[in-house]
Amino acid sequence: MTLAEYFSFLPYGKYAFYIWFSYLTAFIVIANLFIRTRVIHKKILKQLRIKYSRN
Amino acid sequence: MWKWIQAFASPKNFYQISSKIIPWFLYPFIIITLVGLYWGLVIAPADYQQGESYRIMYIHVPAAWMSMFVYVVLAVSGAIGLIWQIKLANVVAKVSAPIGASFTFLALVTGAVWGKPMWGTWWVWDARLTSELILLFLYLAYMSLNNAFDNPKTAAKASSILAIVGLINIPIIHYSVTWWNTLHQGASVSSIEKISQPAIHSDMLMPLLLMGIAFKLLYGALMLMRARDEVLIQEQNTGWVKKIIMEKG
Numbered sequence: 001m002t003l004a005e006y007f008s009f010l011p012y013g014k015y016a017f018y019i020w021f022s023y024l025t026a027f028i029v030i031a032n033l034f035i036r037t038r039v040i041h042k043k044i045l046k047q048l049r050i051k052y053s054r055n
Numbered sequence: 056m057w058k059w060i061q062a063f064a065s066p067k068n069f070y071q072i073s074s075k076i077i078p079w080f081l082y083p084f085i086i087i088t089l090v091g092l093y094w095g096l097v098i099a100p101a102d103y104q105q106g107e108s109y110r111i112m113y114i115h116v117p118a119a120w121m122s123m124f125v126y127v128v129l130a131v132s133g134a135i136g137l138i139w140q141i142k143l144a145n146v147v148a149k150v151s152a153p154i155g156a157s158f159t160f161l162a163l164v165t166g167a168v169w170g171k172p173m174w175g176t177w178w179v180w181d182a183r184l185t186s187e188l189i190l191l192f193l194y195l196a197y198m199s200l201n202n203a204f205d206n207p208k209t210a211a212k213a214s215s216i217l218a219i220v221g222l223i224n225i226p227i228i229h230y231s232v233t234w235w236n237t238l239h240q241g242a243s244v245s246s247i248e249k250i251s252q253p254a255i256h257s258d259m260l261m262p263l264l265l266m267g268i269a270f271k272l273l274y275g276a277l278m279l280m281r282a283r284d285e286v287l288i289q290e291q292n293t294g295w296v297k298k299i300i301m302e303k304g
Contacts, residue, residue, distance in 0.1 A: 015172060
């Protein structure tokens with residue numbers, strides 16, 4: 001059984017695997033961009049707060 | 056106009072203005088993406104040749120557009136930083152690189168996934184695919200070079216020169232399907248002329264255009280969010296940054 005056949009119960013039949021894999025990849029890439037942006041933002045605020053409180 | 060640009064390019068003004076306009080990118084991005092996805096995945100009919108598989112286009116094509124668009128922004132910002140020594144231009148170039156690299160990666164992965172059922176292979180050393188892969192390497196080289204120097208001015212200068220030289224790859228990617236005999240299909244939507252008489256049906260075209268707009272808004276939001284943080288780092292010894300951080304504290 002090929003991957004395409006295995007995922008054929010999803011909408012889009014034999015192309016389900018290819019379509020949903022693409023959309024999942026897009027979701028992960030975009031979510032990663034937002035999460036990294038948020039993490040960097042928090043890290044910078046923390047670093048600067050420590051720096052100013054030391055001074 | 057020039058005065059407005061100069062005022063906006065001041066790090067303090069940029070920080071304040073960008074904080075206000077980020078939601079104007081973020082919320083329309085969410086709404087337009089949802090509409091575009093619903094239209095593309097549910098309403099749009101199956102293609103007569105490619106069947107349902109063409110729906111990958113709604114991620115692949117906007118990602119590929121953005122990979123080139125962001126690189127042009129990066130190179131132009133780098134050139135502005137190099138010529139006019141505008142710090143903010145270097146900031147825009149620096150923060151755009153990882154976003155552009157992500158779009159390029161997404162275009163390559165979704166292209167490979169689309170290629171498998173259509174061409175029977177994940178990858179071919181085709182002019183379009185190879186030039187897009189070179190674009191990913193250019194982004195990675197830019198980021199590596201930008202992080203290789205301790206002095207931010209030297210880093211910006213060296214990486215900007217690389218970005219400007221790499222700009223030659225953009226017309227190569229765009230015209231690769233015209234200049235060479237490639238497996239990759241030609242452009243369906245690439246100019247105003249083609250938008251008015253597109254090669255695809257409007258029910259398929261509209262969600263594509265919506266997703267194109269959504270990806271541009273996404274880039275705008277992410278770029279502003281990251282540029283704001285970069286400005287805070289670069290201006291950390293100024294009073295206004297200290298005031299903002301302590302107020303947030």
